[in-house]
Every structure is written in structure tokens, then in C-alpha cells.
Amino acid sequence: MLVVRNLVKDFGKMRAVNRVSFQIKEGEVVSLVGPNGAGKTTLVNLISGHIMPDEGEIIFMERNITRFPPHKRIKMGIARNFQITQLFPELTVLDNVRNCVFSIRGLIGQFFKPSDNYEEVTSRAREILRRFHLDHLEGELPANLSEGDKKVLDIAMAYALESRLLLLDEPTSGVATSDKFKIMETIVKAIDRSKMAAMIVEHDMDIVFDYTDRVLVLREGTIMADGVPRQVMEEPEVRATLFGIGA
Amino acid sequence: MAGLATKRKKTGALVLLIIGFVLLPQVIPSYQLVLLESGLCFAILGLGFNLLLRYTGLLSFGHGAYFAAGAYAVGMIGRYAPELYRMEVLIPAAIVFSAILAAIFGFVCVRHTRIFFSILTLALSMLVFATLVKLYYVTGGSDGIRVGIPPVLGHAFKGMRRPQFLEGFYYYFLLGWVIVSVAFMYLLVRSPFGKAIQAVRDNEIRAEMIGIRVKRFRWWAFLVSGAYAGLAGGLWSFVNGHVTPELAHWVFSGEVVYMTLLGGFKSFAGPIVGAIVFTFLKLYAVSGTEYWMLIIGITLIGIVLLLPGGLVGGLVILLERAKARAPWRS
Numbered sequence: 001m002l003v004v005r006n007l008v009k010d011f012g013k014m015r016a017v018n019r020v021s022f023q024i025k026e027g028e029v030v031s032l033v034g035p036n037g038a039g040k041t042t043l044v045n046l047i048s049g050h051i052m053p054d055e056g057e058i059i060f061m062e063r064n065i066t067r068f069p070p071h072k073r074i075k076m077g078i079a080r081n082f083q084i085t086q087l088f089p090e091l092t093v094l095d096n097v098r099n100c101v102f103s104i105r106g107l108i109g110q111f112f113k114p115s116d117n118y119e120e121v122t123s124r125a126r127e128i129l130r131r132f133h134l135d136h137l138e139g140e141l142p143a144n145l146s147e148g149d150k151k152v153l154d155i156a157m158a159y160a161l162e163s164r165l166l167l168l169d170e171p172t173s174g175v176a177t178s179d180k181f182k183i184m185e186t187i188v189k190a191i192d193r194s195k196m197a198a199m200i201v202e203h204d205m206d207i208v209f210d211y212t213d214r215v216l217v218l219r220e221g222t223i224m225a226d227g228v229p230r231q232v233m234e235e236p237e238v239r240a241t242l243f244g245i246g247a
Numbered sequence: 248m249a250g251l252a253t254k255r256k257k258t259g260a261l262v263l264l265i266i267g268f269v270l271l272p273q274v275i276p277s278y279q280l281v282l283l284e285s286g287l288c289f290a291i292l293g294l295g296f297n298l299l300l301r302y303t304g305l306l307s308f309g310h311g312a313y314f315a316a317g318a319y320a321v322g323m324i325g326r327y328a329p330e331l332y333r334m335e336v337l338i339p340a341a342i343v344f345s346a347i348l349a350a351i352f353g354f355v356c357v358r359h360t361r362i363f364f365s366i367l368t369l370a371l372s373m374l375v376f377a378t379l380v381k382l383y384y385v386t387g388g389s390d391g392i393r394v395g396i397p398p399v400l401g402h403a404f405k406g407m408r409r410p411q412f413l414e415g416f417y418y419y420f421l422l423g424w425v426i427v428s429v430a431f432m433y434l435l436v437r438s439p440f441g442k443a444i445q446a447v448r449d450n451e452i453r454a455e456m457i458g459i460r461v462k463r464f465r466w467w468a469f470l471v472s473g474a475y476a477g478l479a480g481g482l483w484s485f486v487n488g489h490v491t492p493e494l495a496h497w498v499f500s501g502e503v504v505y506m507t508l509l510g511g512f513k514s515f516a517g518p519i520v521g522a523i524v525f526t527f528l529k530l531y532a533v534s535g536t537e538y539w540m541l542i543i544g545i546t547l548i549g550i551v552l553l554l555p556g557g558l559v560g561g562l563v564i565l566l567e568r569a570k571a572r573a574p575w576r577s
Contacts, residue, residue, distance in 0.1 A: 048456065050452075050455075050456065070455050070456055070458070071455070071458045071459070071460055074456070074457065074458035075458065079456075079457075080456060082452075082453070082456075086450055086452055086453035086456070087449075087450065087453065088445065088446045088449040088450055088453065088454075089449050089450070090445060090448075090449050091442065091445055091446065091449060095442055098442070099439075099442055099443060099446050099457060099459075100457045100458075102439040102442070102443070103443075103457050103458040103459060104458060107439050108439050108440070108443045108458070108459060109439070109440055109443070109464075109467075110438055110439045110440060111434070111435050111438040111439070111440035111441070112434060112438065113434070113438060114434065114437035114438060115437060115438060115439055115441075115442050116437070118439070157453075157457060161457060161458065
């Protein structure tokens, strides 16, 4: 589904992503781990089109999307959330999600009918809110939501883009431990493995072990390990990189 | 059910308001009516301006340019193509001319936000002002262009003086345009497009990452906003009977900002109320004292400090308080 080849991104003299190559197959849930500054978010930014690479290729669904702008990638099925929640603060929870549905269905430029009158779009947005247990908050502004609910809304918006590849940047960071697993359960249930794949940037190893099929370990912009989480975590070099022990 | 009742109440109030406006010429003196007509033109201008400020998050300091474009479109057609000088040509021409100007200027401006956007709009409007002043032989320079009473659907208002024209047919013609402009804008800001520009205003990065083409949507908002200003300018030119370069000057653009703040930019009706109140306030201040700018300035300071939601915002607060204290609630 996704093939990344020799991807390079420099910020001034610093190389944030250094000749990274990997693949993600349909139905896979892959975690991306690594210490702070390893280049995880930069990699997500590159795949989502938020920033452009200096070198390398990104192939998605057998098309070279390396230079595609974000809206084209979204149309093709790549959606993402953000490490620090990015919502539309003056729009209701329903409108936050509904905007995504309008966008993916090519209706976002319509201007002769109020949003509420698009019943099919509204019911789809409500269905997504139900799936993410936010339906009781549809009329609220994001400011009135708990941090956990904001995180879930952020993910629900990415999900509403009917993506084939969901890029989740630390979906459980800043959330109470008790909510972390609830959020992950909701995400995993929402991912239809017959059609979708996901790449999750995560620091919490319990989540990596429990919810992902494969782990990519990133260090200083380079992939140092790629494999089944429990096996990869046994490698002394990985343990040293991630936990500073066993090297 | 409560929602339906509120909707009915709102529709009822709106119908009453329209009836009130229709009956107004029978009630108020003709001078006040003409003043109100100016206010209604500025209301259309304010609505367009607020599409950028409130809904797109962009503060334009150059909306006078598009207002002038609409007004000059009327004046120039009268001067250079008198055979086309008909209301059914002039109003669309005002809209199209200003929309083209807004499309060109918008292409440059929407690549920037905040202070950079504001300064660019201001600079471009001053470019229009300078052009209008310097191209004396084309635009009439600082003398401007006289705007006559045009025929409407073949009916020429021969021998009719401007006050008669303005008190009669033109008032209802203008009122019709105000209603259409308000209805269209109301639909627009509630439509998917309206929600998209609000998303762009709220969070540009996220908007881009849900597939909204940020600059393109801003450009469309700019264009519609400019077209509204042009329509307002075209309609106003008949009220004033004369167009001058001052319309494109930043001082006039500043007045647009002022009237929107006065009414309250956070509410849909704010710019409409602000435009009408400002028109009367300015005229009475000017005729009452040579220190009229002081009155305008003090009012603005008062509004910003005491009523950040403007007159409409203040009214809403008062109504809510009255509702909370109403005896039937206890």
C-alpha cells in the first residue's frame, strides 16, 4: 500500500530523516517509535504532504505521490491526526467532523445550502461521532471537551476522511493512563483491516505491544530496526536507544 | 419543538422588520430616508467586509477600493458608454468590475495573513486611489464623475429630480438588493463553503490536512467580499450622485472597519446595524460640532473597551439578562 524509498529531509544543516525506506501493507498496524528528535513526526509530515522531502520517493497505491499536495493525498486516502490536537475551536464538534466528510465527498465548496440540510453528510458525521463515543458532545465547542475527548475528536476527524492509511501521531499522549487504552480500543475497532492500514507514532510500549503488528524504530532519522514488536524490543541496541539500558 | 418555536419567532421578527422598512418612507422625512439609503448601501459593504473579518479571519484595510470600483464602474459607463447606461447593465457591471479587481488583488493578498494581509490590502487600495486621482482625463481626477439617474427596464425617469427618485422607486429597489444580499450571505456562511472558511480561520494547518485548499478558499471569500463591496458602491453612486477617488482612500476603508466594530463583527447582523448607525452618527456629529472626529473616536474607544461585541452584542447581553430576570421564569 505504502512504499517509502530513501526519503531524506534536511532542516538547515540538520538531517531529520536520513535515507528512510520501509513498506506498509494493507491491513497492517505499524508503530513508529524512537527517542525525541528521532524524526518520527517529520516522517509523518512527509507522508501526509505537510512538508516535502529533499530526496527519495513515496509511493502510495502504486502512484508516486512524492510531490503531491496534501489535498491530493487526502483524496487518495492518506489522513492524519496531530501530536498536539489540531481542531477548529469556533466550530462545534459536529462541524469539526462534518467539514471532513464534506471535504472527502467533494462538497466543501458548495455554497447554496446550509450544512444542516445535507442530511446524508450529517448522518455520516453523527455515525462517526457515535463510533468514537462523542455523539453526546456534538453541539459543544472543542474548548468544553476534556483533553482525552479532544484527542479522540482529532482522531475521529482523520477517520472521517475515509482514509486507507491512517497516520496517528501520538494518539494517546497527554491523556490519563486510564483513558489511553479506551482510546486505542476505539481506534483499533474503527480501523477496518480489510481496507485500511495505520501507522502510529507512540512512546508507550504497552500500546506498541498490544495494538500493533510491526514496529519501526527510528534513531537520528534512520530506521534501526523493523519487525514484530516483542522480537525487536529484545535487541540490545534498540533497548539502549529507547530505554537507555542493556547496551 | 423549542427550536421550531425559536425559528418561527425569528422568521416573524424578520417579516415584521421587512414590513417596517417597506413602510418607512411614509413615516420618516425624505432627508432621513436618503441618509438611510446610504446606510443600507454601507450595510451591504459591511456584510461583505465581515465575510473576510469574521468568517475568514482576515482584516482588510482596503475595502474602499472595491466599493470605489463598483461606484466608478457606474460612473465610467455613464461617461464612456452612455448607450449602456441602464440600471440592468450598471448593477451587474459594478459587481463584475469589483469582483475582477478583487480577484486580482486577492491573488496577491491571500498568500498572507494578519498584519501583512492588512497592510497589503491598504497599499493596494491606495494604488487605486492614486490611479483615480492621477488619471484625470479618464477618471475625472479629484473632481470625480457625476452619476445620473439611469433608466430601469426601458423606463426613463425623465424630469425627475434625484430626491424624488430616491424617495420613490430607488428606495424599494435598494431594499430589494439589501434583502437579496443578506439572504445570500446568510446562506453562504452556513453552507459547507462558509464552514470551510471558518475552519481556515480557526486552524489553517488542520484545514489543509482535511483537504481544504486554504489559499483558494480565502481567495473565493475575498472575491465574494469584493463583489459585495462593488455592489454596495454601485448602489451608493445613485444615492450620492457623484463618485470621487476618496472612496478608495484608506480613511474610507477605515470607516468600514469602524462601522463593523460598532455593530459587532461577531454577529451576522452587526455590520448591518453598525453601518446604519454609523451613517447617522457621523452626519449628526459632523453637523453638530467641528470636533466630530472626537465623537467618532470616543465612540470607538467606548465600543472596544465596554462593548467588544458591538451594539448587537450588547443588545444580546441585555436581552439575555432581561430574560433571566423575567418573572415568568421563577
